[in-house]
Amino acid sequence: MSDPSLSDTAVIVNEFGEIGLDHDLISSATETLLTLTTGCLCCAIRTDLVQTLLDLDARQRRGEIRFARVLVETSGLADPAPILAALMTDPALAGRFAIAAIATLVDAELGQATLSRHPEARRQVAMADRILLTKTDRTAATAELRARLAALNPAVTATPGPGDAQWLLAPPGPLPADVPPIALHTAAITTATIRRTEPVPALALTLLLQSLAEHCGPRLLRLKGIVDLAESPGHPAVIHGVQHVFSTPAFLDAWPTGDHTTRIVLIGEALPPHFAARLLDTIIAEVQDEQARATAREPPAP
Numbered sequence: 001m002s003d004p005s006l007s008d009t010a011v012i013v014n015e016f017g018e019i020g021l022d023h024d025l026i027s028s029a030t031e032t033l034l035t036l037t038t039g040c041l042c043c044a045i046r047t048d049l050v051q052t053l054l055d056l057d058a059r060q061r062r063g064e065i066r067f068a069r070v071l072v073e074t075s076g077l078a079d080p081a082p083i084l085a086a087l088m089t090d091p092a093l094a095g096r097f098a099i100a101a102i103a104t105l106v107d108a109e110l111g112q113a114t115l116s117r118h119p120e121a122r123r124q125v126a127m128a129d130r131i132l133l134t135k136t137d138r139t140a141a142t143a144e145l146r147a148r149l150a151a152l153n154p155a156v157t158a159t160p161g162p163g164d165a166q167w168l169l170a171p172p173g174p175l176p177a178d179v180p181p182i183a184l185h186t187a188a189i190t191t192a193t194i195r196r197t198e199p200v201p202a203l204a205l206t207l208l209l210q211s212l213a214e215h216c217g218p219r220l221l222r223l224k225g226i227v228d229l230a231e232s233p234g235h236p237a238v239i240h241g242v243q244h245v246f247s248t249p250a251f252l253d254a255w256p257t258g259d260h261t262t263r264i265v266l267i268g269e270a271l272p273p274h275f276a277a278r279l280l281d282t283i284i285a286e287v288q289d290e291q292a293r294a295t296a297r298e299p300p301a302p
Contacts (some may be wrong), residue, residue, distance in 0.1 A: 010056055010067040012049065030135055049083070050090050057096050063289070070097065079120050080127050081221050084242040099240075104128035105169060106149065109143040115148055124269045125149055127222045132167065133157040155224075155265050165270050174286065176278075189221070194264040194277045199230035201291075204239070204284045205249075211279055212266075213244040219271060219281045220244070225264030227253075239264070 006171045049072065074083065080102060087099060104124045107114065114121045125131060131149060133141050141160065149158045159167065199277075205227055212220060223241035227249070237249035268277050 005169065008066060008068040010065070010070045012052055012070060012072045017227075025262065036241050037091055046242075050086065050093060054092055054095055069100070071168075079123055080122060081242055082216075082224075084127075085245045088242060088245045088247055099168075099248070101129040102134065103130050105134050105163075106145075107161075108133045108135045108145070109139050110137055112142065112145045112148060115152075121190055123150055123221060125152045127154055127192070128153055130167070130170075131156050132163040133158050133160045134162075136160045137162075137186055140149065141286065152189060152191075153267070173186055188270045190268060190271045190273060192273055192276055194229075194266070194268045195264070196262040196280070197235070199228045199253075200280070200289050202229050202231045204280065204287045205229065205239075207283045207287070208244045208280050209239070209241065211283070212241070212276065215275075216268060216271060217244045220266065220268045222267045223264065225262070226256075227262045227264065236260075 008298070047148045053070065056065070056070065057066070060067060084099060087093060087097070104127075106125065117124065131153065146158060209223075212223065220241065220243055223239065223246070223274075225239050227237045227238050227239060229235075232251060234254065236255055238249055239249050242246045255275070264276070
């Protein structure tokens with residue numbers, strides 16, 4: 001936290017247990033540090049983390065503190081899905097905070113065993129926007145560990161440590177073009193990619209997200225994608241979802257790369273591998289048929 005690029009950062013540290021220790025080990029000369037001691041962050045989120053964020057916002061509005069971003073360090077026991085869902089749906093936070101990225105640290109020495117024993121660890125890797133391998137000064141990550149991480153999250157390549165502020169604060173990059181169309185792996189977690197070269201009608205995207213929320217619900221750990229909408233050529237929509245909750249699409253001024261295809265990555269538990277892609281195909285066909293019927297019903301121009 002001595003990096004000057006983090007000087008306008010508020011840090012929320014969750015500690016598991018009744019006695020806080022991390023706050024004694026972290027320098028907070030230039031950051032606002034709050035220690036949460038109410039237990040696992042995902043268990044106390046609605047009455048603890050949300051309120052802490054609102055308190056931070058209120059203190060900044062009163063001129064007591066200044067920050068440009070908030071870093072939330074969860075305990076190693078935290079399941080990220082309910083945390084993200086609560087932050088995305090809490091009305092008091094709307095318009096005040098937005099989730100920028102999820103960073104997950106994986107121990108190069110013990111990561112393989114941890115992933116095998118703890119489903120929370122597998123979820124943290126699967127839902128990450130960036131993955132950092134720690135303790136690489138002591139041992140290199142094995143090929144087996146890297147393969148496990150790639151299977152859990154094919155859209156993110158693990159970075160060997162140490163990580164710096166630039167790595168931590170960089171916005172998530174665009175979805176890579178070489179994400180495999182379907183990746184199925186152990187621990188009941190599946191990943192699938194929807195890819196389309198033709199524009200997607202906005203109504204079809206809305207119906208897709210509604211259907212996924214209805215049929216997949218809590219099994220859908222995370223959805224992220226960039227969509228070429230027929231109604232906004234040249235201005236792709238970025239979509240994010242956690243379980244049954246989807247944020248309002250954000251429109252980019254231009255495509256971030258030369259790849260202008262629609263790419264949507266789904267990460268979930270025991271999701272049928274072809275369900276989402278086939279569902280979108282069906283929805284698009286129905287929307288286009290209805291549009292054609294509506295055009296045929298229009299009276300001829302006088």
